[in-house]
Amino acid sequence: MLPHPAAPAEAPTPEVPFWRSALRHFGAALLAVAVIALAVGLLSMPVKAQTRPELRIGYQKSASLFVLQKAQGTLEKRLAPLGFGVKWVEFPAGPQLLEGLNVGAVDVGYVGEAPPIFAQAAGAKFVYIGVDPAAPRAEAILVTKDSPIQSVADLKGRKVALNKGSNVHYLLVKQLEKHGLKLADIQPVYLAPADGRAAFESRNVDAWVIWDPFQAAAEKATGARVLADGTPGVVNNYQYYLGERGFVQKNPKVVQALFADAVEQGIWLKKNLRQAAELIAPLQGLPVDVVELALSRYEFNVQPITREVAADQQRIADTFHALKLIPKPIKVSEAVVFAQD
Numbered sequence: 001m002l003p004h005p006a007a008p009a010e011a012p013t014p015e016v017p018f019w020r021s022a023l024r025h026f027g028a029a030l031l032a033v034a035v036i037a038l039a040v041g042l043l044s045m046p047v048k049a050q051t052r053p054e055l056r057i058g059y060q061k062s063a064s065l066f067v068l069q070k071a072q073g074t075l076e077k078r079l080a081p082l083g084f085g086v087k088w089v090e091f092p093a094g095p096q097l098l099e100g101l102n103v104g105a106v107d108v109g110y111v112g113e114a115p116p117i118f119a120q121a122a123g124a125k126f127v128y129i130g131v132d133p134a135a136p137r138a139e140a141i142l143v144t145k146d147s148p149i150q151s152v153a154d155l156k157g158r159k160v161a162l163n164k165g166s167n168v169h170y171l172l173v174k175q176l177e178k179h180g181l182k183l184a185d186i187q188p189v190y191l192a193p194a195d196g197r198a199a200f201e202s203r204n205v206d207a208w209v210i211w212d213p214f215q216a217a218a219e220k221a222t223g224a225r226v227l228a229d230g231t232p233g234v235v236n237n238y239q240y241y242l243g244e245r246g247f248v249q250k251n252p253k254v255v256q257a258l259f260a261d262a263v264e265q266g267i268w269l270k271k272n273l274r275q276a277a278e279l280i281a282p283l284q285g286l287p288v289d290v291v292e293l294a295l296s297r298y299e300f301n302v303q304p305i306t307r308e309v310a311a312d313q314q315r316i317a318d319t320f321h322a323l324k325l326i327p328k329p330i331k332v333s334e335a336v337v338f339a340q341d
Contacts, residue, residue: 054085055254058097058109061090061284062213064291065266065300066110068280075261084254095119098242101126107247108258112167112211112239117317120335121326128336129248130241130259131309133299136230139168139211139237141175142200145223149206152179152228155186158206161199164190165325167237168209170316173323174234183323200224211237212294213286220290236312241302248337259302266300304339 055075059066066088069075076086089106091097094115100106102124119126141160143149149158152175162168176182189205193214200208201222210218218224230237241259248255269276277292284291314332321329 052083052085054087055079055108055251055258056087056089056106057258058089058091058100058106060093060097060111063110064276064280064284064295064298065262065269067283068269068276069261069265071279071283072265074265075258078257078261079254082253082257084251098124098126101242101244104244106244108241108243108255110239110241113170113237113313113316114166114320116240116242116335117313117320117330117332118165118326120317120330120332121328125245126242126335127245127248128240128305128310128313128332129243129255130302131305132239132241132302134230134236134238135298136233136235136237138215138230138294138297139171139235140209140215140229141172141227142208142210142215142218142224143206143227144200144203145225147206147225149227152176153181155207156181157186159187159189159204160207160209161189161191161196161205162209163192163196164188165320166211167235168211169323169325170319171230171235171237172209173319175228178234212297213284213290216290216293216297217286220287220293238309238312239298240313243337245337262300262302266302269295269300305336306339310336310338 057066059070061067070088079086089100091100091109094111095118097106097109097111098115098119101109102119108129116126116128141152141155149155155176160172162172172188173183176185189199191199193210196205196208196210197214197218199205200218207227208218208224215226219226228234243255273292273295274288277288277295280295281288281291310332317326317330317332320326
């Protein structure tokens with residue numbers, strides 16, 4: 001996702017602000033994606049004009065519902081009467097997906113709360129078009145099963161691993177506030193998920209803040225204990241559907257069909273949790289029981305964006321600005337297609 005600190009050099013170098021590094025990475029990646037998209041477009045240009053348009057969906061392997069829809073082919077069947085095909089474009093993480101959306105490589109995508117904030121701060125062009133219900137248990141502060149730490153308050157002075165600038169960064173800030181602490185009261189260790197788990201298992205950190213399915217994998221494999229999650233009412237942990245504004249405005253029936261299929265497949269998934277996990281697990285490269293546990297903590301019922309949901313996202317953006325994770329304030333509402341619009 002976002003860069004984490006490099007190994008110490010022999011001579012000290014000036015620290016580069018996180019937001020500047022992140023936005024520089026975003027800008028460079030935008031150029032790279034644009035060049036690739038142009039090259040692919042030129043190489044694949046048919047002799048005759050394309051007769052059937054496509055809905056190009058950006059997804060990550062961790063987006064379980066999209067993985068299920070892709071495997072089952074349900075969306076293709078639903079869009080056929082509208083004369084649309086479907087093209088699935090996989091991205092390694094949310095920031096790269098936003099980059100692809102910004103340069104026109106995809107039409108819609110599905111990400112968590114943090115990537116759109118950084119993308120909007122970098123000037124990316126997209127709109128929020130839908131949101132899944134809150135999933136506050138799908139991210140948590142974990143400690144080892146035999147850890148003496150029993151409360152978030154016990155984290156004072158301790159090393160806590162997390163992915164900088166991610167959803168869990170906000171979770172940690174809010175949980176610390178709830179227990180009368182600030183980030184300055186702990187020792188944050190900024191690590192990507194794989195490195196975070198390694199540090200957690202080797203006990204080089206005292207706690208790890210992480211999201212599903214990494215959270216479920218650690219619980220199942222190591223017996224990790226949930227010290228605190230987003231409940232009760234600490235964070236919402238929404239998952240967002242994003243779109244390219246022009247595509248959304250020109251193709252409302254396609255977006256409606258996408259959402260209708262997502263709701264239908266989401267209902268089936270929740271009613272058939274084990275069966276769904278057995279279908280999704282091999283595609284994500286995870287054990288079935290890990291996927292089943294992660295799925296149990298999400299709700300899949302996409303809804304239009306409301307003012308309340310946008311206000312929640314604005315609070316996260318304001319927190320990231322206060323933490324100097326983004327260089328300037330942003331107005332989330334400027335990138336939202338509201339329910340009544």
